[in-house]
Amino acid sequence: MAAYEKSKSVKLKSISTMTEGTIWRQILLFSIPLILGNLLQQMYNTVDSIIVGNFVGSNALAAVGSSTSLICLLIAFSMGHLQVRELLYPSFMEQEMRMAFSVLHIQP
Secondary structure (H helix, E strand, C coil): CHHHHHHHCCCCCCCCCCCCCCHHHHHHHHHHHHHHHHHHHHHHHHHHHHHHHHHCCHHHHHHHHHHHHHHHHHHHHHHHHHHHHHHHHHHHCHHHHHHHHHHCCCCC
16 A cells, blocks of 8 residues: 555646647647558558459459458447446446556556
């Protein structure tokens, strides 16, 4: 418990929220990881189509093209599941999380 008490005295440098500062800058900073993730996903799909089209054949390329939307749907559902879990899990495990963060010297 000494580590938890010690972490209370640590001052955070700054906490930035989406409601402070200029709105265009906050939205831009928020959207950069989303844009990069979408670009990487698109590059993966493009490279996958090129490789399959050149080395396997047109039937396999058609299969890749038809399954892309299903893969995107599964990725979206898994991301949504993780967001819901992030919201609900801390409320059920608050005491255990406080103990875990106290070991790391972080104030939750």
